[in-house]
Amino acid sequence: MTTTKTGAPFDRASLESLAKRRMFYTPSFEIYGGVSGLYDYGPPGCALQANVVDTWRKHFVLEEDMLEVDCTMLTPHEVLKTSGHVDKFADWMCKDPKTGEIFRADHLVEEVLESRLKGDKEARGQKVEVEEEDPKKKKKKVKEIKAVKLDDAVVQEYEEILAKIDNYDGPELGLLMKKYDIKNPATGGELEPPVAFNLMFQTSIGPSSNIAGYLRPETAQGQFLNFAKMLDFNQQSMPFASASIGKSFRNEISPRSGLLRVREFLMAEIEHYVDPEGGKKHPRFDEIKDVELALLNREVQLSGKTTVERTPIGKAVETRLVDNETLGYFLARIQLFMERIGVDKTKLRFRQHMANEMAHYAADCWDAELLTSYGWIECTGCADRSAYDLSVHAKKTGAPLVVREPRKEPLKIEEWQIDLDKKKFGPKFKKDGKSVEAAIEALTQDMREKLSLDLKNSGKITIDVEGVADGTVELDKDLINIEKRTRVENTREYTPNVIEPSFGIGRIIYCLLEHNFWTREGDEARGVLSFPPSIAPTKVLLVPLSTNPAFTPLVARLSSRLRSLGISSRVDDSSASIGKRYSRNDELGTPLGVTVDFQSVKDNTVTLRERDSTKQVRASDDKVLDAIKAIVEGRESWADVQKRLPAFEGQDVD
Numbered sequence: 001m002t003t004t005k006t007g008a009p010f011d012r013a014s015l016e017s018l019a020k021r022r023m024f025y026t027p028s029f030e031i032y033g034g035v036s037g038l039y040d041y042g043p044p045g046c047a048l049q050a051n052v053v054d055t056w057r058k059h060f061v062l063e064e065d066m067l068e069v070d071c072t073m074l075t076p077h078e079v080l081k082t083s084g085h086v087d088k089f090a091d092w093m094c095k096d097p098k099t100g101e102i103f104r105a106d107h108l109v110e111e112v113l114e115s116r117l118k119g120d121k122e123a124r125g126q127k128v129e130v131e132e133e134d135p136k137k138k139k140k141k142v143k144e145i146k147a148v149k150l151d152d153a154v155v156q157e158y159e160e161i162l163a164k165i166d167n168y169d170g171p172e173l174g175l176l177m178k179k180y181d182i183k184n185p186a187t188g189g190e191l192e193p194p195v196a197f198n199l200m201f202q203t204s205i206g207p208s209s210n211i212a213g214y215l216r217p218e219t220a221q222g223q224f225l226n227f228a229k230m231l232d233f234n235q236q237s238m239p240f241a242s243a244s245i246g247k248s249f250r251n252e253i254s255p256r257s258g259l260l261r262v263r264e265f266l267m268a269e270i271e272h273y274v275d276p277e278g279g280k281k282h283p284r285f286d287e288i289k290d291v292e293l294a295l296l297n298r299e300v301q302l303s304g305k306t307t308v309e310r311t312p313i314g315k316a317v318e319t320r321l322v323d324n325e326t327l328g329y330f331l332a333r334i335q336l337f338m339e340r341i342g343v344d345k346t347k348l349r350f351r352q353h354m355a356n357e358m359a360h361y362a363a364d365c366w367d368a369e370l371l372t373s374y375g376w377i378e379c380t381g382c383a384d385r386s387a388y389d390l391s392v393h394a395k396k397t398g399a400p401l402v403v404r405e406p407r408k409e410p411l412k413i414e415e416w417q418i419d420l421d422k423k424k425f426g427p428k429f430k431k432d433g434k435s436v437e438a439a440i441e442a443l444t445q446d447m448r449e450k451l452s453l454d455l456k457n458s459g460k461i462t463i464d465v466e467g468v469a470d471g472t473v474e475l476d477k478d479l480i481n482i483e484k485r486t487r488v489e490n491t492r493e494y495t496p497n498v499i500e501p502s503f504g505i506g507r508i509i510y511c512l513l514e515h516n517f518w519t520r521e522g523d524e525a526r527g528v529l530s531f532p533p534s535i536a537p538t539k540v541l542l543v544p545l546s547t548n549p550a551f552t553p554l555v556a557r558l559s560s561r562l563r564s565l566g567i568s569s570r571v572d573d574s575s576a577s578i579g580k581r582y583s584r585n586d587e588l589g590t591p592l593g594v595t596v597d598f599q600s601v602k603d604n605t606v607t608l609r610e611r612d613s614t615k616q617v618r619a620s621d622d623k624v625l626d627a628i629k630a631i632v633e634g635r636e637s638w639a640d641v642q643k644r645l646p647a648f649e650g651q652d653v654d
């Protein structure tokens with residue numbers, strides 16, 4: 001069970017109702033019945049998203065001089081075929097042949113085993129949380145919360161499976177479903193074995209539909225394809241990073257949990273290009289080496305533990321718990337970003353991917369996970385994609401996606417070199433010439449050494465060549481010569497490795513809502529969203545004491561002055577009591593409120609109220625605007641303002 005900052009149990013139903021009532025987000029096409037996994041953001045949701053994205057840009061793009069690009073979402077088939085997405089970007093689904101229902105296999109196994117464990121707890125007399133059924137939403141629910149005691153050994157097996165649920169492939173999930181008799185939870189019907197389902201939305205580009213394409217599932221590929229141009233833009237200087245913010249699309253099998261698993265979402269991704277030699281050092285690692293992170297590595301997960309000690313990232317890299325400085329640097333920077341936007345640090349951990357859980361391109365990967373009422377949720381993946389993407393695109397297109405650097409010292413390389421007598425070679429192999437030449441070029445140094453001996457001993461050699469009759473060709477010493485020589489290299493050429501932090505903005509926004517939501521006890525419990533001022537959708541609420549027209553000019557003046565300071569504000573001049581008006585805006589997370597009363601009309605003083613403490617100060621409008629600006633820009637805290645402006649106890653606005 002998760003708790004709010006007051007220690008009270010977190011109440012998801014209240015937050016969901018608030019998010020809907022205040023239009024943070026809402027199901028798309030609702031009056032047509034909606035489509036699952038698609039959401040629209042309302043005014044506070046948009047402002048919150050804009051502020052999170054703005055902070056992301058400042059924290060990463062600006063701070064690190066990253067090169068931001070905005071690439072198209074429509075991507076031709078060939079690009080995603082080369083990147084591996086056409087063949088491998090899939091989840092496992094299984095179908096109930098009787099009802100036609102589709103389940104995502106890993107989620108089904110997870111839900112059924114979890115509910116059986118809950119049933120076991122109940123049978124042992126322990127308290128169990130059961131999710132409420134929502135008949136209006138027609139949610140498919142696992143209906144297996146029966147109090148059934150399990151063997152201790154089975155409980156342990158279930159727990160071990162759940163700890164590594166992301167690691168199983170389709171056939172393994174099929175075996176688990178058989179072994180543990182997992183069927184359609186609603187009907188008890190048999191399910192077909194899991195099959196792979198590609199998550200990309202397919203489309204065709206152009207009127208004649210002759211270019212097959214997809215909506216991109218990540219922003220990364222556009223960045224990789226522009227690598228050479230960006231390296232040029234960066235005056236060939238390494239390391240550097242590109243960044244991109246934009247929509248991505250995934251045809252999730254069973255979207256669920258609101259914004260957490262949707263079919264269209266905003267991503268913010270960084271591709272940091274680093275030299276693979278020299279231990280992937282980061283020039284600014286020293287600045288963050290003392291940041292402490294909760295690191296859940298592979299061994300800890302295998303042991304079934306879910307909590308870990310916090311470790312300074314410097315130490316984690318030193319002991320190789322985290323593979324290299326650049327990866328470690330970004331893990332720490334991700335944590336600092338999360339804290340900056342108002343994530344609860346005690347509900348953030350980094351989980352290392354198990355070897356078979358990693359995406360097809362990744363060499364090492366850590367997920368930043370946030371604790372919510374749905375459990376730990378991956379919000380940012382931080383992967384070492386090695387040289388995979390640049391290499392495959394270069395191989396496919398012939399474009400040199402490499403870095404070329406002059407060597408300080410020329411490099412002398414002893415190697416086996418091959419000379420062909422082109423005059424004889426062409427006529428002998430005719431149309432097979434290209435394939436034979438490519439096969440010779442591809443010979444390794446070891447093979448070349450061996451073949452040079454064969455050539456010396458027998459005067460001829462045989463090599464394998466794809467696509468020719470018999471699959472082999474013979475070459476004699478008139479045609480080919482293999483010799484060990486020294487080559488001098490003045491330029492170093494390498495394919496950079498890529499460290500990729502990849503943020504799902506929607507998931508982060510949902511977690512922010514959960515982490516900042518709490519209820520103020522009073523006559524009636526009132527919801528509050530304690531966003532940091534920089535993230536809050538609206539910074540200031542302006543409230544005249546009543547609808548008396550005497551207040552209008554002052555309110556209009558304050559509103560205009562805030563606008564010119566670039567600070568968002570809202571006037572609430574409705575006839576509701578001041579307390580009600582403030583509590584409505586506590587729900588929107590508005591951190592500051594200014595009240596204009598009869599005293600204000602006389603002497604231009606106003607009160608300033610802080611959302612979380614509900615404490616107030618009173619001062620001239622100039623001083624209050626000054627304080628608001630300092631708080632919104634993060635130069636001062638409310639405590640600082642309280643020290644320099646007189647407290648006001650006059651009207652009880654709550």
Ligand SMILES: Nc1ncnc2c1ncn2[C@@H]1O[C@H](COP(=O)(O)OP(=O)(O)OP(=O)(O)O)[C@@H](O)[C@H]1O
Binds near residue numbers: 503
């Ligand atoms: N369906 C989705 N809805 C919302 N956000 C998503 C979705 N899929 C991915 N993301 C976000 O994009 C980030 C990077 O994507 P990545 O490919 O690493 O996710 P993933 O490992 O496929 O996620 P999951 O395992 O939860 O499906 C994730 O950390 C998450 O924040």
